[in-house]
Amino acid sequence: MVQQLRQTRRPRVAVTFGDPAGIGPELIAKVLSNRQNLEKADIFVLGDRSELQSAIQAADGVEVPVADKAGPQGVQVLDDGTAPSYETVLSEVSKEAGERCFHQLRRGLDLAKAGDIDAIVFAPLNKTSLHLAGMTEEDELRWFAKQLNYTGTTSEINIAGPLWTGRVTSHVGLEKVAGMINKESTLKAIELLHQLRWESGIESPRLGVCALNPHNGENGNFGRQEIDSIAPAVKAARAKGINVEGPFPCDTIFLKRDKYDGIVTMYHDQGQIALKLLSFVGGVTVQGGLPVVISTPAHGTAFDIVGKNIASPVSTQCAFDVAVQMATRRLEKQLSSKSVGYAECLEIGKASLEKVLPHTTTTEVPSCC
The missing domain is CATH 3.40.718.10 (Isopropylmalate Dehydrogenase)
Structure with a gap:
């Protein structure tokens, strides 16, 4: 056999x-x-x-x-x-x-x-x-x-139609989540989702990243994970050639899902609730x-x-x-020796980001609720 x-x-x-x-x-x-x-x-x-x-x-x-x-x-x-x-x-x-x-x-x-x-x-x-x-x-x-x-x-990747989500933490209690959000863990989640979207057939995947705290942390008033961990991870990912933006408030990012091939969430239900409402x-x-x-x-x-x-x-x-x-x-x-590998994809992405995309990665959106 x-x-x-x-x-x-x-x-x-x-x-x-x-x-x-x-x-x-x-x-x-x-x-x-x-x-x-x-x-x-x-x-x-x-x-x-x-x-x-x-x-x-x-x-x-x-x-x-x-x-x-x-x-x-x-x-x-x-x-x-x-x-x-x-x-x-x-x-x-x-x-x-x-x-x-x-x-x-x-x-x-x-x-x-x-x-x-x-x-x-x-x-x-x-x-x-x-x-x-x-x-x-x-x-x-x-x-x-x-x-x-x-x-x-490793990370469970969840899929609903054209949208894929990855997450920084998974099957852990909510009381542990905040302590597990750091630059390294967030960067790894971004990199993994980007590579898997490339493997799924998208030459230059576009990613968005969720905030952890309400109102995207409200400039640190509701938590500093966005400032100290998530935004630096996004910046580091972009430096590697990954087309990624964020962090965005988690209560609105899925409204702009058509802009992205994948969204990185901070914990299990942050992405799963949205995905199952969109496409159970x-x-x-x-x-x-x-x-x-x-x-x-x-x-x-x-x-x-x-x-x-x-x-x-x-x-x-x-x-x-x-x-x-x-x-x-x-x-x-x-x-095939002629196919473009993932490393080449990142180099192409890095050149494109330097020419086209702005370098600002943290998005603060005023909110009233």
């Missing part, structure tokens, strides 16, 4: 059913039944054939083309015969469901580390089941990083910063609608499309 995988120049995407007790299997079956996806990538299903059949039944008997070799004719099922070892009950959290998720995700990571796939798309997971199965990390992203022994900058259906989460492209729909396991065949596959399809797009970009860079 390894040899056949390396011969192709199409993106190679592994998909998992996610939590077997949730709507993940139904969603994956619906996405795999879309023959247009076979034209986009070679697809490998991490699961037993019995699980695929159950998923097809959950999706009202959709047709999923299966082939001995992944390609335009069908998906390849990487059946390792382990499904009977994990007994799960629909719509219930369990240690077994979490263990099944980890088993398939580890298989995907092993394939990625061996160079046999370019991306992983996983259906929704249930954090309670994952913790019952032994996960001690705060979220899946940190678990992935640990499995890959990766210590670089179709939302995607990318496990940003990891050496392998990993994406998932930005919703949960929806135990309340399991077995009803009413789960929308839109977000899962979008997650697949994002993974293909990013994997293609990375593959083009690997295979």
Whole structure:
């Protein structure tokens, strides 16, 4: 199998059913039944054939083309015969469901580390089941990083249509957020989102940055993070060639979202509330910063609608499309000596910023409320 995988120049995407007790299997079956996806990538299903059949039944008997070799004719099922070892009950959290998720995700990571796939798309997971199965990390992203022994900058990237958001802090209590906002952490978040937007196909991404405090800090009256940390990080990013502006008051920045390809927020709900109001259906989460492209729909396991065949596959399809797009970009860079790399992108951006954009980065907007 390894040899056949390396011969192709199409993106190679592994998909998992996610939590077997949730709507993940139904969603994956619906996405795999879309023959247009076979034209986009070679697809490998991490699961037993019995699980695929159950998923097809959950999706009202959709047709999923299966082939001995992944390609335009069908998906390849990487059946390792382990499904009977994990007994799960629909719509219930369990240690077994979490263990099944980890088993398939580890298989995907092993394939990625061996160079046999370019991306992983996983259906929704249930954090309670994952913790019952032994996960001690705060979220899946940190678990992935640990499995890959990766210590670089990572962040969940959330997507709603053309708008991507990154964040400086993530799954931590609000009482800890202010102390985690500094120039270095903000700069890393800006750099990561910029690179990922470039990988998604945008040659010169435009970013905006949120303030932390009300009224953009009101010149330090409501906090100094904007003055001492966020604005200096924006200035440093611009010096590196990143087209970024801010900080802007967080209650208005999303009103000007059409100006930006990405927005860096300071904490989880600052961006998530806005994104889910703008586009709950179709939302995607990318496990940003990891050496392998990993994406998932930005919703949960929806135990309340399991077995009803009413789960929308839109977000899962979008997650697949994002993974293909990013994997293609990375593959083009690997295979073509003529393609412009990210470092060249920054140099071009630096020259453009020096000629066109103003050097003022801190924006104070008077507010009355």
